Amino acid sequence: MMSKILIIAEHDSNTLNPSTAKCVSCAAAIGGDCDVLVLGSGIGDVSRQAAALEGVSIVIETDAAHLAHPLAANLAPEVAAAAGAYSHVLGPSTTFGRDLVPRVAALLGVNQVSDIMAVEGPTTFRRPIYAGNAIVKVDVPAETTVVGTVRAASWKEAATGGSASIESRPASSEAASHSRYVSLEAGDGERPDLQSAKVVVSGGRAFGSAENFEKLYALADKLGAGVGASRAAVDAGYVPNDMQVGQTGKIIAPELYVAFGISGAIQHVTGIKDAGTIVAVNKDADAPIFELADIGLVGDLFTVIDEMMALLD
Amino acid sequence: MKILVGIKRVVDYNVRIRVRPDGRGVETDGVKMSINPFDEIAIEEALRIRESGKADEVIVVSIGGDECQQQLRTALAMGADRAIQVNSSEALQPLSLARALLKVAQSESADLVILGKQAIDDDNSQTGQMMAALWGRPQATFASRVELDGTTARVTREVDAGLETIEVELPAVITVDLRLNQPRFVKLPDIMKAKRKPLDRTELGDLDIGADAPLSVSDFAPPPARGGGIKVDDAAALVAELKQRGLV
Secondary structure (H helix, E strand, O other): OOOEEEEEOOEOOOOEOHHHHHHHHHHHHHOOEEEEEEEEOOOHHHHHHHHOEOOOOEEEEEEOHHHOOOOHHHHHHHHHHHHHHOOEEEEEOOHHHHHHHHHHHHHHOOOEEEEEOEEEEOOEEEEEEHHHOEEEEEEOOOOOOEEEEEOHHHOOOOOEOOOOEEEEOOOOOOOOOOEEEEEEEEOOOOOOOOOOOOEEEEEOHHHOOOOOHHHHHHHHHHHOOEEEEOHHHHHOOOOOHHHEEOOOOEOOOOOEEEEEOOOOOHHHHHOOOOOOEEEEEEOOOOOOHHHHOOEEEEOOHHHHHHHHHHHOO | OEEEEEOOEEEOOOOOOOEOOOOOOEOOOOOOEEEOHHHHHHHHHHHHHHHOOOOOEEEEEEEEOHHHHHHHHHHHHHOOOEEEEEEOOOOOOHHHHHHHHHHHHHHOOOOEEEEEOOOOOOOOOOHHHHHHHHHOOOEEEEEEEEEEEOOEEEEEEEEOOEEEEEEEEOOEEEEEOHHHOOOOOOOHHHHHHHOOOOEEEEEHHHHOOOOOOOOEEEEEEOOOOOOOOEEEOOHHHHHHHHHHOOOO
16 A cells, blocks of 8 residues: 655745655655645645655645644644544644644544654654664554654655645644744744754854854854853853753754864763764863764863964855 | 542663563563653653642542552652552553543543653553543653643653653643653651552453453564674874764
């Protein structure tokens, strides 16, 4: 039987999150038809962006006021109602997908495959456990809908250039009376998002203060890079916690990752081990980050940043 | 008001994980086991709510063999009022866990269920959301701040875009993130006291949760290793190397 895959789009009402294009790549590895479900309010632009992804057959758009904010209690019944025609339902393994997709799986009465990193067959997947310290094979039993989240760091974005049709689907449920969206306090939006940036520079506690992180921001701007931080730097209050890279923060896979003054605790390493090239700059020649780094430089991070700034002019 | 906290016994987060040579699991023989760190934060939050006068009772529940009584006793030593072991010889997957926890929450008439956002062994991050769905109640996942006002919980959530705040009506399921609080240390007298606190044992079979079709999990393998790297002497050599590799 050919797979019929439904992808839940992630977006902010204006822009499709790159995690959706990664789900489309995962769907292509599974094979079969791939549709994208866009839930929200005033989402015409998002639907058009989804329709441009290579490999998408139909974009299904449900536009309703109560879907304006991504409350799982409101979104899950819509996904479950649309899921009947599909063999697979996929969402991204971002906080959006990790919140929503298990709620969908429970409504459909099935177990979920979290963090799909590889596809070995329409119902056979590889996923990490123990923070990536072990990889397992997961087989979904026959006759059940495959519901899964797609690990962003493991997949490239599908290309654009497609022209899927856009169909409208009325909302099937009312707003949940027990859940209300209040606000979103966004992080700094000036630099590329950590999850999608091709280059990420990252700082640890060795920076010593929030002011000293300005040097890292300047280097990031020169490189067009996103900025991350270790948990130690976050806990010390130098940077906000949405910058944290690691097991309990963001798991990223940029083409280039440059770690300044980060020792390389297992927590942090888990978040970067799929990066293309890892560069470590640290005063301590014995720091564990050097075991992982493709290019290591033992030295003072401030001196190295200053010199890099001059050399990159 | 009653708070139910679900906890899981897992390999301690400081233990270096080794995949068994037969590929059927990870080494757990002689390995230190602990309460899942996120669940410990869930217990702490429940205790703080009770200590602020907004809850009367904190009940901890764990689903597993008798060995999980050790973690339940630790939770009692932290300050939980009583504990329930749902005895199960096999490890359940999240859908069954959610069904079992829901049965317990309903029989206890819990107003609030607090769980860790994920277990650090399976890393599934599913059980709380599934439980909320089956219950037809709200969920507030990845909480970094919880404020209770009567039957409303205002929860700040750690999401990729920043900090999102939502309000949910109780009963509700909250799953907690790392920065919500710093769990207390257990003192020796508390451990002695915990031995006298009630720990009830229920058979999973008696909860009548029905069967689901579990995922088959096999072929445990260590992650692929990264190749050996090089060392450079200074920033000039670093930039030259990056330029040569076409990275800057």
